[in-house]
Amino acid sequence: MKTSYFYKNPKTILNKGTGFLSDYSHSLNPYTGCSFGCSYCYVRQMPVAAFRKEEWGTWVDIKKEAADVLRKELARAKRKGKVTIFMSSSTDPYQPVEYKERVTRSLLEAMADDPPDFLFVQTRSPLVRRDIDLLLQLKDKVRVSMTVETDREDMRKIFTPDAPPIPARLKTLQLLADAGVPVQATVAPVLPSSEHFPELLKSLVDRVCVDDYFMGDGSGGKRTRQLGIQSMYEKLGLGEWYGPTAYRKVYDELRKVFPEGRVYLSQEGFAP
Numbered sequence: 448m449k450t451s452y453f454y455k456n457p458k459t460i461l462n463k464g465t466g467f468l469s470d471y472s473h474s475l476n477p478y479t480g481c482s483f484g485c486s487y488c489y490v491r492q493m494p495v496a497a498f499r500k501e502e503w504g505t506w507v508d509i510k511k512e513a514a515d516v517l518r519k520e521l522a523r524a525k526r527k528g529k530v531t532i533f534m535s536s537s538t539d540p541y542q543p544v545e546y547k548e549r550v551t552r553s554l555l556e557a558m559a560d561d562p563p564d565f566l567f568v569q570t571r572s573p574l575v576r577r578d579i580d581l582l583l584q585l586k587d588k589v590r591v592s593m594t595v596e597t598d599r600e601d602m603r604k605i606f607t608p609d610a611p612p613i614p615a616r617l618k619t620l621q622l623l624a625d626a627g628v629p630v631q632a633t634v635a636p637v638l639p640s641s642e643h644f645p646e647l648l649k650s651l652v653d654r655v656c657v658d659d660y661f662m663g664d665g666s667g668g669k670r671t672r673q674l675g676i677q678s679m680y681e682k683l684g685l686g687e688w689y690g691p692t693a694y695r696k697v698y699d700e701l702r703k704v705f706p707e708g709r710v711y712l713s714q715e716g717f718a719p
């Protein structure tokens with residue numbers, strides 16, 4: 448998918464944590480739009496995308512001088528109370544344009560200088576490994592959550608062909624964990640996976656979160672239904688993997704191999 452890039456100068460960059468992110472004081476998006484363009488991404492139905500003519504995944508706004516704006520907003524927010532930040536709620540902070548633009552890295556530099564009480568970094572990109580030096584400066588005030596929806600590359604290629612390969616994400620989780628960065632694997636949404644998936648994750652991380660379209664799309668599954676995702680499962684003859692209880696296929700197996708209390712479900716797995 449070809450992506451068009453636009454430069455913007457936002458006046459603000461920290462948004463209030465609401466809804467699914469109400470455990471956080473703020474959310475932080477280095478970009479608007481996301482070139483990974485996952486088929487199931489419900490952000491395409493939110494106002495940020497719904498008012499654009501171009502298809503979701505084909506455009507990205509790059510927030511220029513974002514770190515300067517953040518430094519000011521962060522200092523102001525910290526004077527008012529506890530600051531917990533979710534990065535990012537409607538884009539991937541380590542999508543390909545970040546290699547060149549380094550907006551996310553500049554935001555991390557600002558947060559390393561003036562740390563928030565907690566930062567949650569949500570990505571599915573191996574590029575996060577570039578910033579291990581800054582993540583380590585945040586010590587236990589950070590957690591990197593790597594999306595790993597499945598261990599099956601054939602499924603990843605069908606549902607999210609422009610996102611990074613699964614083996615690269617697993618390798619990155621291992622690198623981060625070995626470096627001492629707090630991490631979790633996040634199985635969200637639940638795509639069809641192999642029976643070896645739980646053991647594979649256990650060999651890499653000590654914490655995992657499972658979320659699905661019904662708990663995690665902010666509308667009880669309505670947004671996902673409008674995207675026609677169910678028919679993708681049915682065409683593959685894997686309809687049993689789609690439904691409000693299908694997550695248990697993975698969740699129950701993970702609970703068998705992970706220690707008590709280390710398998711989180713939906714919102715609790717993203718909390719500060």
Ligand code: SF4
Pocket residue numbers: 481482483484485487488489490536537538539571
């Ligand atoms: S990486 Fe996240 S924000 Fe980007 S398209 Fe996929 S689900 Fe949406």
